[in-house]
Amino acid sequence: MPHARHARLTHLVDRSTRASVALVVLLTLASLATAGGLLSAQHRIAEHNRVLALVHGLEANVQTMRLSVGAWVLTGDATARVTWGRAASDERVRLQALKSALLPDEAASELVASIEARLAEHAGASSSFFTKDWRRDRDVHIGEMMGSSYQQQHMVLADALDALIQLERGRIVRIGEREDIALFTAGVALLVLVGWSVLTLRRSRNMARSLLANLERAFRANERGRAELQAFIDAAPLAVFHVDTHGIPNWLNAKAATWVGERRGEAVSEFLIDGIAPGDRDRVVRAWRRLIDTGERFDEVFGFSGDDRVALWAHAHATPVAPGGRTTGFVAVLEDITEAQTLHEELARSRTRMRRMTDAVPALIARVDENEIYRFVNATYRAWFGDAAPRIGSTLREFVGEENYARLAPVFARVRCGEAVRLEINQATLQGRRFTGDVSYTPDLDEGGRFCGMYVMVTDVSERKTLEENLFAAKELAQVTLESIGDAVLTTDRDGTVTFLNPRAEALLAREASRARGRPIDAVVGLRDDQGHPSETSLLRAIREERVVDMPHPRQLLFESGARVDVEDVAAPIRDRDGQVVGGVLVLRDVSVARAVAERMRQLAESDALTGLPNRMVFDERLRTALQALGPEETLAVLYMDLDGFKAVNDVHGHIAGDELLRQFAARLLVETAPGDTVCRLGGDEFVALLAPPVSVREAVVRAEAFIDIASRPFVWHDVELRVTLSVGIASAPLHGSAAHALVRDADIALYAAKAAGKNQVRVAGC
Structure with a gap:
């Protein structure tokens, strides 16, 4: 149709041209004037259409940036940041082109300034999402x-x-x-310019087609963006619902x-509430x-169980959708936080266990922050x-005091540089407590x-230091002992290589000692048995x-x-x-020295040093043996x-x-004892005799009276006569028991009975 119209108009123009040559100049001038006006108008229209194209381009950039923000927030797609950056760059270029394309008009300038401010505000708001960790703050x-x-x-x-x-x-x-006014005014004069009008219309039509094509491309881009947004939302690990003002879901993503399941509409609401x-x-x-x-933000954590009846933890939050301030529905997001909740509970239990463990440790354990x-x-x-004790919120300086803090400041500086420092503080005074501490500072x-x-960990090592000092003293004593033994x-x-010789070993081995260390023991100590044959050490x-090996023969x-x-x-x-x-x-x-020492030690162990008689240890052993x-x-x-x-002799x-009296009395006792008898000095002026069996009580009394007789004879010391008497207590086995301690006890009781009766006599236990 436009082509036929164009042909008809062209035909009319041709006829008009052929019909009036005279009018050509006038028509040409008029046409030129009209064409000039039309071209000027079309130029202005083209400029305004360019402005419209730039504005639509800005809208497309804003949409792209918005989709990129959504992709980043929901999925953390790294390409979204690049896409956003490109769209932001295109936006700035188009904005500058828009400012250049606009006519110097106050209304348009104000709108462009407003758009520029809003674009800057939008870019700042959306760019902030890319500076944050999408995983950690995704819900926010x-x-x-x-x-x-x-x-x-x-x-x-x-x-x-x-x-x-x-x-x-x-x-x-x-x-x-x-x-239109210009064309109406030109009237018939411009009929010859129909061709120009057709050309202008065709140009306008082409521009309209271009605009429609641009709009169509923008629409397709918008549809593609919506599809991408849907894909992003479906790929998100969150269940997203769009619900109407009555709370009935009318859209949900794949996760939701x-x-x-297959539920939709009110069935979804009922299912979610019941779960x-x-x-x-x-x-x-x-x-x-x-x-x-009221539009109050919905943000709740609750337990939930679905069709499979598996209990889980859910976190839901929702916000109103209110274009123009009127609420048209709500967007709700539902997330399965079972794993996070389980981890949270486990973390709480771990903190409790850690608190119990640290409280049970006999050491100071603390954490201080960077301040x-x-x-x-x-x-x-x-x-x-x-x-x-320090409280949460108090400072380290307040607790340790200015003096201790000044001393520890270099240590704290090293820790701030990432160095773990361990030191020992000797005899430190902290809040009135004095101790030696093993202190560890570990940077976080x-x-x-x-x-x-x-x-911070502080262990009181005062006791350990004391033990170490005692151990050092013991080692030093052992060294001195080895050197003195x-x-x-x-x-x-373990291989038998000599590592140490004490001075006595060096003296005994003489020349061999100088090269003994580092040599096998058999090469240093050569032993022969009683037949003269080599013998292993x-x-x-x-x-x-x-095990311990003690060779029985020299x-x-x-x-x-x-x-x-x-x-x-x-x-x-x-x-x-x-x-x-x-x-x-x-x-x-x-051997010779050892035997002499052994014999001497035996004598010292078994004999009374003053009288030479066996001591109580020997008497107890012989009494037990005799009773057995x-x-x-x-x-x-x-x-x-x-x-x-x-006592009177001692006093006088x-x-x-x-x-001297005790020694002489002991000698007299030995003369009076029979073979197999044992006479011992218990200590002081007390003596005890074991009369070997067989011996009756009567025979024991006779023997006791003989002891009293020898004691009554004067003892001479430096021509001075010393006189004493003797009291004796007798106990017999098995008459008075078969236990050694019981016999000695009964004999002692009988002795005190004799003393109580006037001394210088014999008493038998139980009589």
Whole structure:
């Protein structure tokens, strides 16, 4: 149709041209004038259409930026940031082109300034989403994206763009009106210019087609954006619902469909309400009613179970959709937070366990933040310092005091640089408590290595330090003892290599000692048995069998010079703290010296130093042995004796005279005792005699009277006669019992009975 019209118009123009040549000049001039006016008008229309195209391009940029923000917030798509950046760059270019294309008009300039401000505000608001961690703050970002503030920005920006579009369209309309007036005024004179009009119409049609094509492309881009947004929402791990003002869902994403299955409409609402845990249902329903009635934000956590009856934790939040301030529905987001809730509960339990463990540790454990403020202290602080213990929120400086803080400031500086510091504070005074502390400061660094605080652990090692000092003293004493001991002592490692010799070993081995260390023990200590044959040292056997080895017979130590020394050797394995054999120790002793010492030690152990009589230990042993060997028809007797008047001798003549009297009395007792009898001095002026079986009570009394007789004879000390008497108590076995301690006790009781009766006499137990 346009082509036919164009042909007809062209035909008319041709006919008009051929019909009046005279009118050509006038018509040409008129046509030129009209064409000039039309071209000027069309140029202005083209400029206004260019403005419209730029405005539509800005709308497309805003839409692209909005979709990019949605993609980033919902899925964290890294390409969304790039897409947003490109759209923002195109937006700035189009805005500059728009400012250049506009005529110097106050109304348009104000609109462009408003659009520029709104675009800057929108770019700032949307760019803030890309500076945050989408995973950690996703729910917050979704809430911000769906919030009224963010939506209001878009609405204001859209209104400003619409206003500019309407302004430009109005101008195009006014220009068209002026064109119609001009054409009407030209009237018949411009009929010859129909061709020009057709050309103008065709040009306008082409421009209209171009505009329609642009609109169609914009529509397709919008549809594509909606599809992409739908894909983004479906790919999100959140269940998203759009519900009407009555709370009935009319749209949901793919994740939401996995929650509700095939249900739609009111069935979805009923399913969701029924699935809420009974203990949470009333609270959640009330919160939803408040959202519908007042627009209050809905944000609830509750238990939920679906068709499979598997209990889980859900987090739901919803916000009104209110274009133009009128609520048309709500967008609700539902998230399965079972894993997060489980982790939260486990974290709470872990914190409780950690608190219990740290409270049970006998050490101070604390955490201070980067400002040296206490954020955690264990119970040991209160156990040590009572009310003076630091509280959460107090500072490290306040607790340790200015003097201690100044001393520790260099340490704190090292910790702030990321260094773990451990030190020992000797005899520190903290809040009135004095102790030696093992202190550890461990920096708390974030993932970027930034100092966030430090952990403090203080252990009271006062007791350990004392033990260490005692251990050092014990080791020093052991070293001195080894150096001072009369036996030769050598130690080796597990392989029998000599590692240590004490001075006595060095003296005994003489020249061999100078090269003994680091050599095998058999190469240093050459032993021969009683037949002269080489004999292995007991040390290697002790290490091999992991036990003490004491050789029962002396052996000969052979020197390179040919000299020989009779020695006894005893060896034992050396174990570490885990009980593992790590070496051995060999003790060599000279037999002659050892035998003399042993005999002397035996005598000292079994004899009374003053009288030479056996002591009480020997008497007790012999009494137990005699009682064990006592036959059914045999008897034995114990005589408990005490010298009467001995104290007076000491008081008058002195202890030297008393000691001489005791020695002479002991000699007389030995003369009077029969073979097999035992006479002992218990101490002081007390003596005891064991009369070997068989001996009757009567025979024991006779023997006791003989002892009294020898005691009554004068003792001579430096030509001075010393006189004493003797009281005796007798107990017989088995008459008075078969236990050693019982016999001695009964004899002692009988002795005191004799003394009570006037002394210098005999008493039998039980009489």
